[in-house]
Amino acid sequence: MPKRILLERVIILNKRISSIEIFCICYFLIRSSFFNLTLNSILKSSKNNSISVLIISSLLGLIPLFIYITILKKIKNNSLKNYIDNNFTKLPAKTINYIIFISSIFFLILLFSNYTLYIKNEYLEDMSPILISLSIMIPFVYISLKKITVLTRTSVILFFISVLFTLISFISLIFKVDFSNILPFTVYNTNISKNVLLYIGFNILPLFFLLTLPINYNKQNIKIIVSSYITTNFLLIFIILLNVLISNFSNSSTTNIFKEVSIIGYSGNIEALLSIQTIFDLFIIISTTLFFIRKYLNTKDFYIIMLCIYIVSNLVIYTKITFKYTLPLLYISFLFIPFLISLKRDD
Amino acid sequence: MNFDIKKNINLICNKFGNSSDLKYRYIKIGKNNIAYIFIDTVCSDDKISDFVLKKITNIKSNCNLFEFLKNNLSNSNIKEVDNYDDIYNLLVSGFLCLFIDGNNKAIAIETRANLDRSISEATSETVIRGPKDSFTENHLTNIGLIRKRIKDTNLWFTDLNIGKRTNTKVSVAYIKDIANTNNVRKITNKLKKINIDGIIDSGYIREYLNTSKFSIFPQMISTERPDLVSQSLLNGKIVILVENSPYALIIPGLFVDYFHSPEDYYQKNINANFTRIIRFISFIITMLTPALYISVTSFNPEILPKELMNSIIMQRKNVPFPPYIEILLLTLVFEILRESDIRIPNAMGTAVSVVGGLVLGNAAVEAGIFSAISIIIVAITSICGLLFSDIDMVNSIRIWRIFFIIGASFLGLVGTVLIGLILTINLSSTEVLGIPYLLPISPFNINDNSDAIIKLSIQKRKQRPSYLAKKNIIRESDNIE
Numbered sequence: 001m002p003k004r005i006l007l008e009r010v011i012i013l014n015k016r017i018s019s020i021e022i023f024c025i026c027y028f029l030i031r032s033s034f035f036n037l038t039l040n041s042i043l044k045s046s047k048n049n050s051i052s053v054l055i056i057s058s059l060l061g062l063i064p065l066f067i068y069i070t071i072l073k074k075i076k077n078n079s080l081k082n083y084i085d086n087n088f089t090k091l092p093a094k095t096i097n098y099i100i101f102i103s104s105i106f107f108l109i110l111l112f113s114n115y116t117l118y119i120k121n122e123y124l125e126d127m128s129p130i131l132i133s134l135s136i137m138i139p140f141v142y143i144s145l146k147k148i149t150v151l152t153r154t155s156v157i158l159f160f161i162s163v164l165f166t167l168i169s170f171i172s173l174i175f176k177v178d179f180s181n182i183l184p185f186t187v188y189n190t191n192i193s194k195n196v197l198l199y200i201g202f203n204i205l206p207l208f209f210l211l212t213l214p215i216n217y218n219k220q221n222i223k224i225i226v227s228s229y230i231t232t233n234f235l236l237i238f239i240i241l242l243n244v245l246i247s248n249f250s251n252s253s254t255t256n257i258f259k260e261v262s263i264i265g266y267s268g269n270i271e272a273l274l275s276i277q278t279i280f281d282l283f284i285i286i287s288t289t290l291f292f293i294r295k296y297l298n299t300k301d302f303y304i305i306m307l308c309i310y311i312v313s314n315l316v317i318y319t320k321i322t323f324k325y326t327l328p329l330l331y332i333s334f335l336f337i338p339f340l341i342s343l344k345r346d347d
Numbered sequence: 348m349n350f351d352i353k354k355n356i357n358l359i360c361n362k363f364g365n366s367s368d369l370k371y372r373y374i375k376i377g378k379n380n381i382a383y384i385f386i387d388t389v390c391s392d393d394k395i396s397d398f399v400l401k402k403i404t405n406i407k408s409n410c411n412l413f414e415f416l417k418n419n420l421s422n423s424n425i426k427e428v429d430n431y432d433d434i435y436n437l438l439v440s441g442f443l444c445l446f447i448d449g450n451n452k453a454i455a456i457e458t459r460a461n462l463d464r465s466i467s468e469a470t471s472e473t474v475i476r477g478p479k480d481s482f483t484e485n486h487l488t489n490i491g492l493i494r495k496r497i498k499d500t501n502l503w504f505t506d507l508n509i510g511k512r513t514n515t516k517v518s519v520a521y522i523k524d525i526a527n528t529n530n531v532r533k534i535t536n537k538l539k540k541i542n543i544d545g546i547i548d549s550g551y552i553r554e555y556l557n558t559s560k561f562s563i564f565p566q567m568i569s570t571e572r573p574d575l576v577s578q579s580l581l582n583g584k585i586v587i588l589v590e591n592s593p594y595a596l597i598i599p600g601l602f603v604d605y606f607h608s609p610e611d612y613y614q615k616n617i618n619a620n621f622t623r624i625i626r627f628i629s630f631i632i633t634m635l636t637p638a639l640y641i642s643v644t645s646f647n648p649e650i651l652p653k654e655l656m657n658s659i660i661m662q663r664k665n666v667p668f669p670p671y672i673e674i675l676l677l678t679l680v681f682e683i684l685r686e687s688d689i690r691i692p693n694a695m696g697t698a699v700s701v702v703g704g705l706v707l708g709n710a711a712v713e714a715g716i717f718s719a720i721s722i723i724i725v726a727i728t729s730i731c732g733l734l735f736s737d738i739d740m741v742n743s744i745r746i747w748r749i750f751f752i753i754g755a756s757f758l759g760l761v762g763t764v765l766i767g768l769i770l771t772i773n774l775s776s777t778e779v780l781g782i783p784y785l786l787p788i789s790p791f792n793i794n795d796n797s798d799a800i801i802k803l804s805i806q807k808r809k810q811r812p813s814y815l816a817k818k819n820i821i822r823e824s825d826n827i828e
Contacts, residue, residue: 020791123647123761135758139768146776153775154768156789272647272760279764 017213019224021152024159025288026228029209032285033111033202034236035278036118042195043243050240053195058233060196061204064335065229068207070342073217079295080211087344096337101296103326103333105309107206108289110326113313115282122275130314137310143287144294144306148213151287158280165277166235170242177245201327203236206285208334212292348429348453352382352446355453359384359444362435369438374403379412385443391460395443398422399456413450424457436514463488469571472736474610481571486516486590492573493520497580504588505531507538509552513545516590517552520576525583527817530780534585534598549589549596556587556598559784562777563746565739566784568600575609583816599779599815601786603799605740606630611802620801626734627800633731633744637674638751638763640724644670646759658720665715671756673717677725678752680707682745685729782814 017025042050075083080100084093116133124132143151207229215221294302349355356371363369363386371384381403385395398421406415417427426442428434429452434444441459466488469481482489490504501523508514517538521531534556541555549569557566570576571593576586579597587596597604606626611619643650644659651659666673684703688696711717728748735741747770754762777784787795795812797803811820 018790018792021789119761123759127758132758132761135762135765139765139772142769143772146772150772150776153783153785153789154771156791157771157775157785160788272650276760276764279761280768283768 017149017152017215019220021156022210022213022215022221022224023228024155025152025210025213025284026207026225027159027162027232028155028281028284029206029288030203030229030232031236032206032281033114034239035275035281036114037202038195038199039240039243041198042240043247045191046195048244049192050195050244051237053192053199054233054237054240056192057196057199057204058230058237061200061229061233064200064204064338065207065226067335067338067342068210069222069225071211071338072215072222074342074344075211076217077214081295084341096341097296100333100337101293103329104289104293105305106326106329108286108293108309109313109316111282111286111289112309113316115279115286116313118278118282123272133310133314137306139283140286140290141306144290144302148291151284151291152213154287155284158284162277162280165274169274170238173242173246177242179245181245181247197331198327201330205330205334206289208338209285209288209292212288212295348431348434348451350449350451352380352448355446356382356384358431359434359438362431363438376403376406376412380448381412382446383443384438384446385458386438386441389439389441389460389462390443390458391441394458394460399443399445399458413447413452413454416445416447417454420454420456422456422458426455428453428455439514466492471738472570472572472575472609474608474613477610477613478572478574480573482573482588482593482595484591484593486518486588489573489588489593489595490518490520493576493580493586496573496577497522501525502580505535507535509538509541509543510546511542511544513547515546517546518588520580520586520588522580522583524818525581525811525816526585527583527815529817530598531585533780534587538587546589547591549587549592549594552587552589553596556596558779559777562773562784563743564602564774564777564784565605565737565743566598566600566777566779568597568604568737569594569739570597571595572609578609578612581822582811599782601779601782602774602784603786603788605735605737606800607798608736616802616804623800623802629731629734630744633728633734634748634751635763635767636724636728636731637678637748638755638766639760640721641671641674641752641755642759642763645756650760659718662718662720666718666721667716670721671752673721674725674752675749677717677721678728678749681725681729786814787812 042053046053071080071083078086081097084096087093088096112133115136116129119132119136120127120129143154210225290306293305297305349358352373356373360369360371366386368386368388369384370387371382374381374383383399402420403416406412417425426433426437428437428444434453434455437455438444441457442455443458445454445456447454463483463485466480466483468479472481480492482492494502499522503521503523505519507517507519509517519531519535519538521528537556538552541552543551546552553567553569559566568575568579573595576595576597580586585598587598589596606623608622611623644663648656663670668676680703684699687703688699691699708722712719712722732741732744732748735744747766750770751763751766754766756762758765774785775783775789783790786792787799792813794810795814797808797810798812802808809822811822813820
């Protein structure tokens with residue numbers, strides 16, 4: 001049997017995750033917060049400079065990416081929690097694990113409340129957020145009963161649908177481009193650095209959750225992670241570019257360009273249909289975060305935490321508290337701490 | 348066993364409750380007393396007369412009768428039996444048992460009557476081009492139909508008898524140097540563990556072999572086509588044949604397999620691929636159309652163009668039910684119609700279709716009970732659902748469609764998406780013999796995708812699916828190990 005085929009077979013039947021699954025998870029982790037958290041903020045405050053924001057962020061984002069790859073090499077088949085427990089003395093290990101755990105919970109609350117809010121605003125305006133969040137919780141409870149390979153396999157299916165929807169949007173939008181909108185290239189008094197931090201925080205740092213997946217550290221998988229990073233960032237830059245080319249920022253405030261989508265003259269508003277991909281994005285990132293948290297808890301505690309997340313996210317749904325405090329926490333626990341871990345020599 | 352033939356015959360008669368179809372006769376040949384016994388309903392009178400009685404009546408009395416008969420009877424299947432349990436089993440299997448005075452053994456001669464129908468055309472999996480023969484209730488005929496296609500010594504059949512009362516023969520077929528023998532062992536062990544009084548059809552075995560209990564989707568293909576079975580064996584799959592069942596079970600049955608047809612391999616690639624794409628589109632239509640209709644009419648009308656939405660509103664003006672009740676009622680009516688159409692005799696089928704489909708549908712719209720658009724939606728959904736030949740797949744689609752309708756009724760498009768996510772998780776978590784159900788789509792494997800959704804040309808399909816075939820993964824003959 002050829003070696004390559006044998007390797008694929010071993011990966012599939014030994015429940016390790018394959019290259020395409022790694023690619024898909026990276027794709028979703030990067031783009032998950034884009035449409036509902038960062039896109040509008042970046043476009044609103046950076047206007048035509050948004051493209052520069054994304055290019056700079058993508059380049060700077062390579063730093064955390066390589067930190068995670070270094071950690072991936074260190075932890076091998078172990079979990080991050082066990083690696084920290086084994087390689088740090090008792091108190092620092094406990095503190096680091098505690099900070100990472102708390103930040104993940106905060107991030108999860110933010111994502112979950114955003115998910116609820118997104119569905120309320122886009123699809124179910126008249127429905128109570130409590131009912132909406134209760135309904136969207138069902139797939140999370142179901143997937144948390146399964147193995148992590150189920151999540152990665154699900155991500156592959158959702159990836160294909162997402163790519164199809166993205167292509168439909170692009171093909172439709174490309175005819176509405178007005179190249180004169182790209183001018184002026186740069187706009188003064190726009191907050192580039194803040195938006196760079198925002199993009200890295202919500203779109204690049206979630207790649208930290210790759211550490212929860214059973215990835216074999218080898219050249220091929222690292223190539224896949226990097227190629228997924230580049231592809232997804234290119235895609236997002238292209239979306240920003242389309243936004244800039246279609247919306248005239250000097251005349252109007254930011255609009256959702258997906259409202260302009262029409263298929264072969266079909267004039268219905270299919271934006272609602274195409275926005276489904278945002279549900280997929282959020283589903284994958286929340287599930288990955290849940291799997292990450294599960295490694296810190298036993299089964300009973302895990303479901304208690306899920307219930308708490310449900311309650312708290314409903315309480316904070318209309319406040320900006322989580323958004324304000326989550327970003328610094330993300331930088332501390334998903335950038336600074338991993339940086340320290342990557343520097344640590346193995347015992 | 349007893350040396351006295353009368354005692355033996357009496358014992359057997361008592362065991363069968365002196366059944367009316369149990370026939371026996373005593374014959375005296377010289378000094379020897381002979382008795383034979385058989386079950387009339389499962390034996391052929393002609394065979395008994397021609398191959399047993401003619402020989403017995405021509406015997407000279409001075410020889411060792413037991414040895415002489417054992418060696419000289421013109422029959423290919425003769426057994427020497429020394430215990431009553433075997434005698435009982437052989438009698439019910441169509442054997443004639445011969446007792447000779449002074450011997451505590453018997454000779455069993457196969458005189459089985461042909462109680463089976465002849466090989467006929469497949470009724471549930473018809474094809475335009477390709478072989479027309481199908482399995483019958485005869486176990487040996489079924490094995491023969493496979494052997495006829497695969498003339499290879501590595502095609503092995505492991506036989507088991509299952510069912511305490513029916514003692515049904517079950518054969519596990521596989522190609523030794525292709526199939527994964529671990530999987531064969533797993534299946535055989537599972538079959539051995541079956542503790543049941545009777546196996547009447549292969550459907551009984553299916554439930555015992557299902558590994559993912561929470562998955563509604565079928566995990567093994569039930570087929571009456573020997574060509575499909577042969578194709579599957581060559582791919583490294585395992586086949587179970589059950590005595591008295593015209594349906595073979597192919598394991599594992601993965602999700603993409605239900606979108607394939609044996610006919611795909613008998614026609615041009617482009618046509619086969621077009622048909623496969625149509626099947627995938629039909630799957631999506633049949634699953635989602637009612638749910639999407641409910642979503643756009645009840646929750647997200649902005650998705651539709653104004654003209655279309657106005658037309659729907661006008662059609663629904665006099666309908667007393669909300670869209671989800673309307674769809675659920677119509678689905679229920681269709682399912683009742685379908686079920687009655689299957690059960691009633693063929694001659695009445697057309698009348699039921701006309702009354703149920705045309706008269707009832709038209710009258711319901713005119714009476715303002717249902718809107719025409721709802722009838723169109725349910726009709727399209729149902730027609731697309733009938734594209735699949737596997738009844739278990741059709742049933743699974745039906746159940747999931749109802750879940751989608753319920754989801755859409757409560758949450759519109761969001762409900763549909765959430766049910767879709769649950770379905771995807773369910774399918775992703777299903778495994779058959781440790782093989783992911785969604786393979787080769789998820790986990791995506793490029794090598795195995797030469798015959799998943801799109802079928803490549805035969806020159807490019809040199810490889811057997813790597814998750815099935817353990818050895819000889821390349822189909823070409825010079826690679827056989």
